[in-house]
Amino acid sequence: MTLAAERQIEDVAAVMRDVGRRARAAARRLALAPREAKDTALVEAAKRLRETEGAILAANAADVAAAKAAGVASSFIDRLTLTHARLASVAEGLETVADLADPVGETISSWTRPNGLRIERVRTPLGVVGVIYESRPNVTADAGALCLKAGNAAILRGGTDSFRSSAAIQAALVHGLAEAGLPEDAIQLVPTRDRAAVGAMLSGLDGNIDVIVPRGGKGLVARVQEEARVPVFAHLEGNCHVYVAAGADLEMAKAIVLNAKLRRTGVCGAAETLLVDRAVAASHLAPLVAALIEAGCEVRGDAETRLVDARVLPATEEDWRTEYLDAIIAVRVVDGIDAAIDHIETYGSHHTDAIVTDDERLARKFLAEVDSAIVTHNASTQFADGGEFGFGAEIGIATGRMHARGPVGVEQLTSFNYRVHGTGQTRP
């Protein structure tokens, strides 16, 4: 079957080069677009999504039917499926992004030099953002909206199984752009399911992609990180720790550990390892383990942990490295904060790590020395989220140290330049 939205393409490389060129041209115009135009585009796109709900759900039904026929897993079908409620939430998401402050043009800092020059550092868009994601059609709207708000053009490449659904949603976004007088190429969907298109994006499309954001499982992120010739905002995994240190309040520790592990086990900010300091092990270890097991969590522990509860399974070296994304936790007793930090630096993924303690000195040391995008004191690791940080929305969480780190919201999708105001100054 030929899809109306999918072009018959022989030369994928040529088509992708053209996508890149059009994105760059759109980005130039978008960079100068006033806030009102961008917000109008988002609000009109939300309206259009609601108006064309029937067509979008029909496109999605075709995607779902094809995926079922191909025999994919039910969790995959669940992520692929759109409903009235899910589409309503996608549309609301667009309106939420419209309500965010416009980062572009914001003066980050300014100072005056002894010669009278006033220098401003001002936020500008990044340029063109490539987003590569799996078959979750809602990402088409979420990612497109965040890129647009930050003044960037977006090149979106969703999972092949969601092609019809993503195309239908992208059509609504393009309608919004047109209504606002903005370039329709500002949010492009890669017009082919050919996997060669991904390779073309990773090569940077002749300098026409400035950054790539992969959204999806470890396999996708690993490939993008390995092959991309342009910067990538991503995290490969979230092997997050909770360290219950000396001076930890037991009830607080219990609440944080249960929340960090079990609130949602499939998110990157979920805790995977619990470290209990020997100083509090006698009082805290058994109740923490019992609480986890009684809440339905499998506990894999070191020798000391297995001694306090017969239900604890043995942990192997591999467990310290594992992001379970499931109701399983590894537990280890550590000798003091330096051993805890060593463990986290050895096995962790520099995503989100927490300390529980009432000892401010220990907390300060942990926050200063653990080299992770997010470190928390007496707070659950599950707060690792752009919304929880007050960013309004996020396109993902980055564990790299370049440009963006932690939740990537509109602000992290910008660059800056320097604007120098003189009165005729020349350099001696």
Place this chain on the structure above:
Amino acid sequence: MTLAAERQIEDVAAVMRDVGRRARAAARRLALAPREAKDTALVEAAKRLRETEGAILAANAADVAAAKAAGVASSFIDRLTLTHARLASVAEGLETVADLADPVGETISSWTRPNGLRIERVRTPLGVVGVIYESRPNVTADAGALCLKAGNAAILRGGTDSFRSSAAIQAALVHGLAEAGLPEDAIQLVPTRDRAAVGAMLSGLDGNIDVIVPRGGKGLVARVQEEARVPVFAHLEGNCHVYVAAGADLEMAKAIVLNAKLRRTGVCGAAETLLVDRAVAASHLAPLVAALIEAGCEVRGDAETRLVDARVLPATEEDWRTEYLDAIIAVRVVDGIDAAIDHIETYGSHHTDAIVTDDERLARKFLAEVDSAIVTHNASTQFADGGEFGFGAEIGIATGRMHARGPVGVEQLTSFNYRVHGTGQTRP
């Protein structure tokens, strides 16, 4: 002749992997070093440079003799040569960096969420910085010092002709590190002149280089930008413009154009093209051209410019693209600010561009719409410099949009993370 400082190396790749591993280990320790230790290292290194001046100048004399024997250009010999005065200035440079504020640990911003979580965004080091430069031994000290101040380990690879000089300077830096109790691997010099070492650095040394800064001519920068698998802070060229717009004061325009072009012609912030708006061409074009020619500058103009002064040579399309780095300027009459911006976006290099005008509306438009790292209003393009910006020192100027842009000082050599202070919060 075997150099004492150069190791006999058979397996360059293995040696470079080891350099990378040691740099990463040093970076971890350096990230936690207090300001005092870093400053002590710099001050002690400056002292050592002065104390070992004889040995450094002797090493340099050997480099210079070998380079002369190889028949290199005199400008190359000039850059390679160290003198008492130049070494004194290198030592002072180290002390200047010691005096800079420590960026590491600085709270960039902080805010409190409705649930009481206090979130801080705090500067952290980037990690390991690779610096690839030509035969200017002073860069060994300048780059090493800036990386150290920002808490980063440095892997320095200078030009092969300056190997002895750079090794002698690096020995002083390592002495400073040792005196301060900091890891000596924090500032490493690649221990071989084998060019394969550069390729190894560009590959990122198994993830042990976080960013590469090339310092040198266009050939070096182009190779690094083309081949590096890690982020690069650089500018390929500085094709900078001065646009004399409607409402420009003629005397101010003259002063700025002469300074931007001729103060120093070999720097990346030197102007290469003058754009004169038709609105002021009748009054301003001839005097600006005459002033340039009388100051010893060759002028290559479009047809209209040639009409006002018989000494103007014809400009070709190629001239608009050329970074002369010499006393030559291209001059063109443009129809209004949009045409000026179009010219700059078409031919420029996104480095530094200036508008001269008393019309605030035009200035605002130019500063907002020209997509360059630095845009100036009524100020010379030659202010494109970290020192002039008040950064104290710079490792280079970047024209990319990721992470660093414009002058790269200690602050731009840092990353950040989020530190979340709670009182037991869990996520609902």
